[in-house]
Amino acid sequence: MSNVETAGAVRHDWSYEEVSALFALPFADLIYRAQAAHREHFDARDVQLSTLLSVKTGACPEDCAYCPQSVRFDTGLERETLLPTEQVLDAAKRAKAAGATRFCMGAAWRSPKDKDLDRVIDMVEAVKAEGLETCVTLGMLKARQAQRLAEAGLDYYNHNLDTSPEYYEQIISTRTYEDRLDTLEHVRDAGLKVCCGGIVGMGEAPGDRAEMLRQLANLPEHPQSVPINNLVQVEGTPLAGTDPIDELDFVRTIAVAKIMMPASYVRLAAGREEMSEAVQTLCLLAGANSIFYGDELLTTTNPAHQADLALLDKLGMRAEASPKYTDLEPGVEPSAEQAPQAARA
Numbered sequence: 001m002s003n004v005e006t007a008g009a010v011r012h013d014w015s016y017e018e019v020s021a022l023f024a025l026p027f028a029d030l031i032y033r034a035q036a037a038h039r040e041h042f043d044a045r046d047v048q049l050s051t052l053l054s055v056k057t058g059a060c061p062e063d064c065a066y067c068p069q070s071v072r073f074d075t076g077l078e079r080e081t082l083l084p085t086e087q088v089l090d091a092a093k094r095a096k097a098a099g100a101t102r103f104c105m106g107a108a109w110r111s112p113k114d115k116d117l118d119r120v121i122d123m124v125e126a127v128k129a130e131g132l133e134t135c136v137t138l139g140m141l142k143a144r145q146a147q148r149l150a151e152a153g154l155d156y157y158n159h160n161l162d163t164s165p166e167y168y169e170q171i172i173s174t175r176t177y178e179d180r181l182d183t184l185e186h187v188r189d190a191g192l193k194v195c196c197g198g199i200v201g202m203g204e205a206p207g208d209r210a211e212m213l214r215q216l217a218n219l220p221e222h223p224q225s226v227p228i229n230n231l232v233q234v235e236g237t238p239l240a241g242t243d244p245i246d247e248l249d250f251v252r253t254i255a256v257a258k259i260m261m262p263a264s265y266v267r268l269a270a271g272r273e274e275m276s277e278a279v280q281t282l283c284l285l286a287g288a289n290s291i292f293y294g295d296e297l298l299t300t301t302n303p304a305h306q307a308d309l310a311l312l313d314k315l316g317m318r319a320e321a322s323p324k325y326t327d328l329e330p331g332v333e334p335s336a337e338q339a340p341q342a343a344r345a
Protein backbone atom coordinates (compact mmCIF):
# COMPACT_ATOMS: atom_id res chain seq x y z
CA MET A 1 0.00 0.00 0.00
CA SER A 2 2.65 2.52 -0.80
CA ASN A 3 1.55 4.15 -4.03
CA VAL A 4 -1.34 5.81 -5.76
CA GLU A 5 -2.40 2.69 -7.68
CA THR A 6 -3.98 1.36 -4.50
CA ALA A 7 -5.45 4.72 -3.48
CA GLY A 8 -9.10 4.52 -2.56
CA ALA A 9 -9.00 1.05 -1.01
CA VAL A 10 -11.11 0.77 2.13
CA ARG A 11 -9.16 -1.06 4.84
CA HIS A 12 -9.65 -1.74 8.53
CA ASP A 13 -6.31 -3.30 9.39
CA TRP A 14 -3.94 -0.37 9.63
CA SER A 15 -0.83 -0.84 11.75
CA TYR A 16 0.66 2.01 13.74
CA GLU A 17 3.84 1.77 11.64
CA GLU A 18 1.90 2.20 8.40
CA VAL A 19 0.11 5.27 9.71
CA SER A 20 3.35 6.81 10.97
CA ALA A 21 4.90 6.19 7.56
CA LEU A 22 2.05 8.13 5.93
CA PHE A 23 2.68 11.08 8.25
CA ALA A 24 6.38 10.94 7.35
CA LEU A 25 5.84 11.10 3.56
CA PRO A 26 7.25 14.09 1.71
CA PHE A 27 4.46 16.67 1.73
CA ALA A 28 3.85 16.57 -2.03
CA ASP A 29 3.62 12.76 -2.05
CA LEU A 30 1.19 12.85 0.86
CA ILE A 31 -1.11 15.34 -0.86
CA TYR A 32 -0.86 13.43 -4.15
CA ARG A 33 -1.96 10.21 -2.45
CA ALA A 34 -4.74 11.94 -0.53
CA GLN A 35 -6.05 13.52 -3.75
CA ALA A 36 -5.92 10.19 -5.58
CA ALA A 37 -7.80 8.46 -2.76
CA HIS A 38 -10.34 11.26 -2.60
CA ARG A 39 -11.04 11.26 -6.33
CA GLU A 40 -11.77 7.52 -6.28
CA HIS A 41 -14.86 8.23 -4.19
CA PHE A 42 -15.91 11.86 -4.61
CA ASP A 43 -16.13 14.71 -7.07
CA ALA A 44 -13.15 16.83 -6.02
CA ARG A 45 -15.07 20.08 -6.60
CA ASP A 46 -17.75 19.31 -4.00
CA VAL A 47 -17.73 20.41 -0.36
CA GLN A 48 -20.52 19.31 1.95
CA LEU A 49 -21.92 22.12 4.16
CA SER A 50 -23.19 21.33 7.68
CA THR A 51 -24.63 23.94 10.03
CA LEU A 52 -24.37 23.52 13.80
CA LEU A 53 -26.77 24.62 16.51
CA SER A 54 -26.35 24.23 20.25
CA VAL A 55 -29.81 23.13 21.42
CA LYS A 56 -28.79 22.84 25.09
CA THR A 57 -25.86 24.91 26.23
CA GLY A 58 -23.46 24.71 29.18
CA ALA A 59 -23.68 23.22 32.68
CA CYS A 60 -22.37 19.87 31.46
CA PRO A 61 -21.24 17.55 34.27
CA GLU A 62 -18.32 16.11 32.24
CA ASP A 63 -14.75 17.38 32.52
CA CYS A 64 -13.51 17.41 28.88
CA ALA A 65 -10.49 19.72 29.19
CA TYR A 66 -11.09 21.40 25.83
CA CYS A 67 -14.73 22.25 26.39
CA PRO A 68 -16.20 25.63 27.35
CA GLN A 69 -19.47 23.91 28.32
CA SER A 70 -18.20 21.91 31.29
CA VAL A 71 -19.69 23.09 34.58
CA ARG A 72 -16.26 22.59 36.14
CA PHE A 73 -14.58 25.47 34.28
CA ASP A 74 -15.37 29.14 34.58
CA THR A 75 -15.59 30.29 30.98
CA GLY A 76 -18.30 32.90 31.48
CA LEU A 77 -20.63 30.95 29.19
CA GLU A 78 -24.34 31.55 29.65
CA ARG A 79 -26.20 28.30 30.13
CA GLU A 80 -29.39 27.61 28.21
CA THR A 81 -31.98 24.87 28.70
CA LEU A 82 -33.24 22.77 25.80
CA LEU A 83 -34.53 25.07 23.06
CA PRO A 84 -38.14 24.87 21.84
CA THR A 85 -38.54 22.93 18.58
CA GLU A 86 -39.86 26.03 16.76
CA GLN A 87 -36.66 27.92 17.49
CA VAL A 88 -34.57 25.00 16.23
CA LEU A 89 -36.70 24.76 13.10
CA ASP A 90 -36.26 28.47 12.39
CA ALA A 91 -32.49 28.07 12.58
CA ALA A 92 -32.67 25.02 10.30
CA LYS A 93 -34.70 26.97 7.73
CA ARG A 94 -32.11 29.75 7.76
CA ALA A 95 -29.30 27.20 7.34
CA LYS A 96 -31.06 25.63 4.38
CA ALA A 97 -31.73 29.01 2.77
CA ALA A 98 -28.01 29.79 3.11
CA GLY A 99 -27.10 26.54 1.33
CA ALA A 100 -26.44 23.97 4.06
CA THR A 101 -27.55 20.38 3.41
CA ARG A 102 -27.02 19.01 6.91
CA PHE A 103 -28.15 20.42 10.25
CA CYS A 104 -26.31 19.24 13.37
CA MET A 105 -27.82 19.74 16.81
CA GLY A 106 -25.57 19.53 19.88
CA ALA A 107 -26.50 19.19 23.54
CA ALA A 108 -24.16 19.59 26.52
CA TRP A 109 -25.16 16.36 28.22
CA ARG A 110 -23.27 13.39 29.58
CA SER A 111 -26.14 11.33 28.11
CA PRO A 112 -29.76 12.19 27.34
CA LYS A 113 -32.64 11.35 29.66
CA ASP A 114 -35.55 9.65 27.93
CA LYS A 115 -37.78 12.71 28.30
CA ASP A 116 -35.05 14.84 26.68
CA LEU A 117 -34.82 12.36 23.87
CA ASP A 118 -38.56 12.77 23.17
CA ARG A 119 -37.95 16.47 22.57
CA VAL A 120 -34.86 15.90 20.44
CA ILE A 121 -36.88 13.44 18.34
CA ASP A 122 -39.44 16.19 17.69
CA MET A 123 -36.60 18.42 16.51
CA VAL A 124 -35.17 15.72 14.24
CA GLU A 125 -38.56 15.10 12.66
CA ALA A 126 -39.17 18.81 12.11
CA VAL A 127 -35.73 19.47 10.60
CA LYS A 128 -35.90 16.40 8.40
CA ALA A 129 -39.29 17.50 7.07
CA GLU A 130 -37.53 20.66 5.84
CA GLY A 131 -35.44 18.45 3.55
CA LEU A 132 -32.19 18.69 5.49
CA GLU A 133 -30.01 15.81 6.60
CA THR A 134 -30.02 15.58 10.38
CA CYS A 135 -27.23 14.95 12.87
CA VAL A 136 -27.34 15.09 16.66
CA THR A 137 -24.65 14.86 19.33
CA LEU A 138 -26.07 14.24 22.79
CA GLY A 139 -23.35 12.32 24.64
CA MET A 140 -23.44 8.64 25.50
CA LEU A 141 -26.38 6.60 24.19
CA LYS A 142 -27.92 3.32 25.24
CA ALA A 143 -28.84 0.82 22.51
CA ARG A 144 -32.55 1.56 22.82
CA GLN A 145 -31.98 5.32 22.59
CA ALA A 146 -30.01 4.89 19.37
CA GLN A 147 -32.83 2.75 17.98
CA ARG A 148 -35.39 5.40 18.84
CA LEU A 149 -33.36 8.06 17.03
CA ALA A 150 -33.05 5.77 14.00
CA GLU A 151 -36.81 5.15 14.00
CA ALA A 152 -37.35 8.92 14.02
CA GLY A 153 -35.36 9.16 10.78
CA LEU A 154 -32.13 10.65 12.16
CA ASP A 155 -29.33 10.41 9.59
CA TYR A 156 -26.11 10.83 11.62
CA TYR A 157 -25.03 10.58 15.24
CA ASN A 158 -21.87 12.49 16.19
CA HIS A 159 -19.71 11.04 18.92
CA ASN A 160 -15.97 11.67 18.74
CA LEU A 161 -13.06 9.57 19.98
CA ASP A 162 -11.32 12.92 20.46
CA THR A 163 -7.73 11.61 20.75
CA SER A 164 -5.63 8.46 21.15
CA PRO A 165 -6.46 5.98 23.94
CA GLU A 166 -3.07 6.82 25.48
CA TYR A 167 -3.61 10.59 25.63
CA TYR A 168 -7.29 10.33 26.48
CA GLU A 169 -6.80 10.25 30.24
CA GLN A 170 -5.04 13.62 30.12
CA ILE A 171 -8.19 15.12 28.62
CA ILE A 172 -11.27 13.46 30.16
CA SER A 173 -11.74 11.56 33.40
CA THR A 174 -15.53 11.30 33.62
CA ARG A 175 -16.06 8.80 30.79
CA THR A 176 -13.76 6.20 29.31
CA TYR A 177 -12.59 5.47 25.80
CA GLU A 178 -14.50 2.18 26.09
CA ASP A 179 -17.70 4.15 26.89
CA ARG A 180 -17.22 5.98 23.60
CA LEU A 181 -16.68 2.77 21.65
CA ASP A 182 -19.84 1.33 23.24
CA THR A 183 -21.94 4.31 22.15
CA LEU A 184 -20.53 4.05 18.63
CA GLU A 185 -21.49 0.38 18.55
CA HIS A 186 -25.07 1.18 19.58
CA VAL A 187 -25.25 3.86 16.90
CA ARG A 188 -23.95 1.51 14.17
CA ASP A 189 -26.20 -1.33 15.31
CA ALA A 190 -29.24 0.95 15.08
CA GLY A 191 -28.36 1.59 11.42
CA LEU A 192 -27.49 5.25 11.94
CA LYS A 193 -24.62 6.79 10.02
CA VAL A 194 -21.67 7.62 12.24
CA CYS A 195 -19.96 10.99 12.51
CA CYS A 196 -16.80 10.40 14.54
CA GLY A 197 -13.46 12.16 14.62
CA GLY A 198 -11.32 14.05 17.05
CA ILE A 199 -9.46 17.15 18.09
CA VAL A 200 -5.82 18.05 17.50
CA GLY A 201 -3.80 20.88 19.01
CA MET A 202 -4.45 19.66 22.55
CA GLY A 203 -0.75 19.17 23.32
CA GLU A 204 -0.80 15.60 22.03
CA ALA A 205 2.31 14.01 20.49
CA PRO A 206 2.40 13.32 16.74
CA GLY A 207 2.05 9.62 17.59
CA ASP A 208 -1.27 10.32 19.31
CA ARG A 209 -2.64 11.76 16.07
CA ALA A 210 -1.50 8.67 14.17
CA GLU A 211 -3.07 6.41 16.79
CA MET A 212 -6.34 8.37 16.85
CA LEU A 213 -6.68 7.94 13.07
CA ARG A 214 -5.76 4.26 13.36
CA GLN A 215 -8.53 3.79 15.94
CA LEU A 216 -11.04 5.51 13.65
CA ALA A 217 -10.05 3.60 10.51
CA ASN A 218 -9.95 0.22 12.28
CA LEU A 219 -13.53 0.52 13.57
CA PRO A 220 -15.79 -2.22 12.13
CA GLU A 221 -17.05 0.36 9.61
CA HIS A 222 -15.43 3.66 8.75
CA PRO A 223 -17.44 6.54 10.19
CA GLN A 224 -19.24 8.01 7.18
CA SER A 225 -18.23 11.46 8.44
CA VAL A 226 -14.90 12.22 10.14
CA PRO A 227 -14.60 15.67 11.73
CA ILE A 228 -11.04 16.81 12.40
CA ASN A 229 -11.25 19.70 14.88
CA ASN A 230 -8.39 22.06 15.61
CA LEU A 231 -8.75 22.98 19.27
CA VAL A 232 -10.62 26.26 19.76
CA GLN A 233 -8.91 27.59 22.86
CA VAL A 234 -11.37 29.07 25.32
CA GLU A 235 -10.18 31.10 28.32
CA GLY A 236 -11.02 29.27 31.54
CA THR A 237 -10.63 25.75 30.10
CA PRO A 238 -7.55 23.78 31.18
CA LEU A 239 -6.30 23.68 27.57
CA ALA A 240 -6.29 27.47 27.11
CA GLY A 241 -2.70 28.49 26.39
CA THR A 242 -1.66 25.14 24.86
CA ASP A 243 0.93 25.41 22.07
CA PRO A 244 -1.03 25.23 18.83
CA ILE A 245 -0.34 22.47 16.32
CA ASP A 246 1.93 23.40 13.41
CA GLU A 247 -0.36 24.29 10.50
CA LEU A 248 1.25 21.86 8.10
CA ASP A 249 0.91 19.07 10.66
CA PHE A 250 -2.80 19.88 10.75
CA VAL A 251 -2.94 19.53 6.95
CA ARG A 252 -1.04 16.24 7.22
CA THR A 253 -3.64 14.95 9.70
CA ILE A 254 -6.41 15.69 7.20
CA ALA A 255 -4.50 14.03 4.35
CA VAL A 256 -3.75 10.88 6.34
CA ALA A 257 -7.40 10.67 7.46
CA LYS A 258 -8.49 10.79 3.80
CA ILE A 259 -5.98 8.15 2.70
CA MET A 260 -7.10 5.83 5.50
CA MET A 261 -10.86 6.48 5.15
CA PRO A 262 -11.16 7.47 1.48
CA ALA A 263 -14.91 6.89 1.10
CA SER A 264 -15.74 9.04 4.14
CA TYR A 265 -16.45 12.72 4.30
CA VAL A 266 -13.46 14.24 6.12
CA ARG A 267 -14.58 17.46 7.74
CA LEU A 268 -12.33 20.44 8.27
CA ALA A 269 -14.24 21.13 11.49
CA ALA A 270 -13.71 23.56 14.41
CA GLY A 271 -10.80 25.98 14.32
CA ARG A 272 -11.16 27.49 10.83
CA GLU A 273 -11.49 31.04 12.14
CA GLU A 274 -7.89 30.93 13.23
CA MET A 275 -6.75 29.49 9.88
CA SER A 276 -5.71 31.48 6.82
CA GLU A 277 -7.46 30.83 3.52
CA ALA A 278 -4.22 29.29 2.31
CA VAL A 279 -4.18 26.68 5.09
CA GLN A 280 -7.86 25.91 4.57
CA THR A 281 -7.13 25.49 0.87
CA LEU A 282 -4.37 23.01 1.63
CA CYS A 283 -6.85 21.05 3.76
CA LEU A 284 -9.34 21.01 0.87
CA LEU A 285 -6.55 19.84 -1.45
CA ALA A 286 -5.72 17.14 1.10
CA GLY A 287 -9.21 15.69 0.73
CA ALA A 288 -11.29 17.56 3.30
CA ASN A 289 -14.73 17.73 1.69
CA SER A 290 -17.01 19.00 4.42
CA ILE A 291 -17.05 22.09 6.63
CA PHE A 292 -19.13 23.63 9.39
CA TYR A 293 -20.98 26.43 7.66
CA GLY A 294 -22.44 29.40 9.52
CA ASP A 295 -20.98 32.03 11.80
CA GLU A 296 -21.35 29.97 14.98
CA LEU A 297 -20.17 26.52 15.97
CA LEU A 298 -21.77 25.53 19.30
CA THR A 299 -20.54 28.30 21.61
CA THR A 300 -17.66 29.79 19.59
CA THR A 301 -17.45 31.56 16.25
CA ASN A 302 -16.86 30.29 12.74
CA PRO A 303 -16.30 32.12 9.42
CA ALA A 304 -19.31 33.87 7.88
CA HIS A 305 -21.28 32.29 5.02
CA GLN A 306 -20.08 34.86 2.52
CA ALA A 307 -16.41 34.24 3.33
CA ASP A 308 -16.78 30.49 2.83
CA LEU A 309 -18.75 30.79 -0.39
CA ALA A 310 -16.21 33.30 -1.71
CA LEU A 311 -13.33 30.92 -0.91
CA LEU A 312 -15.04 27.97 -2.61
CA ASP A 313 -15.72 30.16 -5.62
CA LYS A 314 -12.08 31.28 -5.83
CA LEU A 315 -11.04 27.63 -5.84
CA GLY A 316 -13.57 26.56 -8.45
CA MET A 317 -15.26 24.46 -5.79
CA ARG A 318 -18.93 24.39 -4.85
CA ALA A 319 -21.40 23.39 -2.16
CA GLU A 320 -22.34 19.76 -2.62
CA ALA A 321 -25.91 19.66 -3.90
CA SER A 322 -27.07 16.20 -2.88
CA PRO A 323 -25.26 14.31 -0.16
CA LYS A 324 -23.66 11.04 -1.20
CA TYR A 325 -25.48 8.88 1.31
CA THR A 326 -28.97 10.29 0.82
CA ASP A 327 -31.31 7.31 0.57
CA LEU A 328 -33.44 7.28 -2.52
CA GLU A 329 -37.06 6.23 -2.13
CA PRO A 330 -37.54 2.71 -3.53
CA GLY A 331 -38.68 2.89 -7.13
CA VAL A 332 -37.70 6.56 -7.52
CA GLU A 333 -35.16 7.26 -10.23
CA PRO A 334 -32.22 9.40 -9.09
CA SER A 335 -32.20 12.90 -10.52
CA ALA A 336 -29.43 13.80 -12.95
CA GLU A 337 -27.62 15.46 -10.06
CA GLN A 338 -27.96 12.46 -7.78
CA ALA A 339 -27.20 9.83 -10.39
CA PRO A 340 -23.41 9.85 -10.40
CA GLN A 341 -23.31 10.04 -6.61
CA ALA A 342 -25.93 7.32 -6.19
CA ALA A 343 -23.89 5.10 -8.48
CA ARG A 344 -20.81 5.54 -6.30
CA ALA A 345 -22.65 5.23 -2.98
Ligand code: SAM
Pocket residue numbers: 060066067068069106107108109110137138139140159160162198199229230231232233234270298
Ligand atom coordinates in the same frame (compact mmCIF):
# COMPACT_ATOMS: atom_id res chain seq x y z
N1 SAM B 1 -21.84 16.59 25.05
C1 SAM B 1 -21.77 15.75 23.92
C2 SAM B 1 -20.49 14.96 23.87
O1 SAM B 1 -19.45 15.45 24.23
O2 SAM B 1 -20.54 13.81 23.43
C3 SAM B 1 -21.98 16.48 22.61
C4 SAM B 1 -21.44 17.88 22.39
S1 SAM B 1 -19.65 18.04 22.41
C5 SAM B 1 -19.43 19.79 22.47
C6 SAM B 1 -19.17 17.52 20.77
C7 SAM B 1 -17.71 17.57 20.37
O3 SAM B 1 -17.30 18.90 20.17
C8 SAM B 1 -16.68 17.04 21.35
O4 SAM B 1 -16.58 15.65 21.35
C9 SAM B 1 -15.41 17.66 20.83
O5 SAM B 1 -14.77 16.79 19.90
C10 SAM B 1 -15.88 18.93 20.13
N2 SAM B 1 -15.40 20.13 20.85
C11 SAM B 1 -15.86 20.61 22.01
N3 SAM B 1 -15.17 21.71 22.39
C12 SAM B 1 -14.24 21.92 21.43
C13 SAM B 1 -13.22 22.90 21.26
N4 SAM B 1 -13.01 23.85 22.17
N5 SAM B 1 -12.45 22.84 20.18
C14 SAM B 1 -12.64 21.86 19.25
N6 SAM B 1 -13.59 20.90 19.36
C15 SAM B 1 -14.38 20.93 20.44
Ligand code: DTB
Pocket residue numbers: 052068106137158160197198227228229232269270297298299300301
Ligand atom coordinates in the same frame (compact mmCIF):
# COMPACT_ATOMS: atom_id res chain seq x y z
C1 DTB C 1 -17.44 18.15 16.10
O1 DTB C 1 -16.59 17.27 15.86
N1 DTB C 1 -17.18 19.43 16.28
C2 DTB C 1 -18.38 20.17 16.58
C3 DTB C 1 -19.47 19.10 16.48
N2 DTB C 1 -18.74 17.90 16.24
C4 DTB C 1 -20.49 18.96 17.50
C5 DTB C 1 -18.31 20.98 17.82
C6 DTB C 1 -17.19 21.99 17.83
C7 DTB C 1 -17.31 22.80 19.05
C8 DTB C 1 -16.30 23.90 19.13
C9 DTB C 1 -16.40 24.66 20.39
C10 DTB C 1 -17.71 25.34 20.61
O2 DTB C 1 -18.20 26.07 19.72
O3 DTB C 1 -18.26 25.21 21.71
Ligand code: SF4
Pocket residue numbers: 060061062063064067068069070107108109110139
Ligand atom coordinates in the same frame (compact mmCIF):
# COMPACT_ATOMS: atom_id res chain seq x y z
FE1 SF4 D 1 -19.95 18.05 28.08
FE2 SF4 D 1 -19.68 17.30 25.54
FE3 SF4 D 1 -18.40 19.47 26.51
FE4 SF4 D 1 -17.59 17.07 27.27
S1 SF4 D 1 -17.56 17.87 25.18
S2 SF4 D 1 -17.93 18.85 28.62
S3 SF4 D 1 -19.55 15.97 27.33
S4 SF4 D 1 -20.58 19.22 26.29
